[in-house]
Amino acid sequence: MKRMTIISFLLICGLFATAQQGMTKITVSHATSVGIGSFGDFIGKASPRGFSADLQYFINDKVSAGLNIGYADFYEKFGRQLYNFGGEDVSAVKTHSVQTIPILAKVGYNKLRGDNSIFQPYAALGIGMNVIMYEEWWGSLVDQQNKWAFVAAPEIGTRIAFNKYSAKGIDIALRYHYSPVKIYDVRNVQTISLNVGFFWFGRN
Amino acid sequence: MKVSVITFFVASMLLGLGACRKDPARNLTVSESWVFITSGANGINFSNYKTFTIPDSVVLISNQRGSNNYETNQLAQTIIKEVGDKMTARGFTKVTKSANPDLGISISRISNTYTNVAAFNGWWDPTWGYWDPGFWGYPGFGWAPTQFVFYNTTESAWAIDLIDLKNTSGNSLRIIWSGNIRGEGIFDSRNITQLVGALFEQSPYLATN
Secondary structure (H helix, E strand, O other): OHHHHHHHHHHHHHHHHHOOOOEEEEEEEEEEEEEEHHHHHHOOOOEOOEEEEEEEEEOOOOEEEEEEEEEEEEEEEOOOEEEEEOOEEEEEOEEEEEEEEEEEEEEEEOOOOOOOOOEEEEEEEEEEEEEEEEEEEEOOEEEEEEEEEEEEEEEEEEEEEOOOOOOEEEEEEEEEEEEOOOEOOEOOEEEEEEEEEEEEEEEO | OHHHHHHHHHHHHHHHHHHOOOOHHHHOOOHHHOEEEEEOOOOOOHHHOOEEEOOOOEEEEOOOOOOOOEEOOHHHHHHHHHHHHHHHHOOOEEOOHHHOOOEEEEEEEEEEEEEEEEEEOOOOOOOOOOOOOOOOOOOOOOOOOOEEEEEEEEEEEEEEEEEEOOOOHHHOOEEEEEEEEEOOOOOOHHHHHHHHHHHHHOOOOOOOO
């Protein structure tokens, strides 16, 4: 009896590792982001001020769909420099500050390994809108632009369950954002973010 | 499950947005807020000018001014002396207005104050200086409808212009160099030497020799 109970218990728990269909995965992560391309030229410093919240509904064991909301604050202050604009010279301490809020509809392909390991890599693609708040400060004078732009965000990641029978664990993902928006010398907004956080599953 | 998911997303967003921005305005010292703008490197040969005159008062440009728009106070005298000393150091000779100077120097202090209004509709409003009712000991309370707050913002700047009094054809006077200073603390007499010095430092062409 005891043996049957143990076997039944293991079967039930083991079923979790193989069947996420109908379940919802929530992931909350801290995001460290860096700008690349012309956006990286505008702000070269990486930003640890970011987060990502993800909701994925598993259509079947491999395919999921849902929403992702992110936030990143980029900031860089430059020492006093002299800038020349034709016959005009401007001496200022410049600060560049940009916040991005990507709101994505996301589809993911999970269980790339095909086994029941606690490591479950996945790939995903999100598309949606990026809210971009751009500020270029000259001393205490600011030139401010707010833009809404299309964003595409492919990502790869892995979830690492606490153990083989757990519906919770750690999620690590590398995500790239691309927004074709032009603001002065920034020809498009491209960022790469490392997202590290926690996930858990719930049944609807 | 659905309600908790939605609540969780909203709470995450608000928590993240409220906690995660580095504010440029709060990360500037007084001297870092200063902006110096000069225009005059446009082919003019300043060695052709030898003398200058400078009034004993500063023009006040303000939307709050009364009937008197000339200032002769300590701040005005400080900046007048500083500009005069810098010009002398660059080889120009200070003369009176009646001695037919080559250059006239006009110094203006710009100080405009604007009254703004903000309506505080709830705890989510980013109105500085206001705490949510929970801070005051009344968690769960809201605010009475449409609370208005009036606050002032001030535009401050110095404008220094060099007027060509030597070449006055066409019945009009021409400004051949101008310097503009903006930022925090620019009306503090203790900063005047540094402020005027910065304007002249980025104008090495402004010399008669």
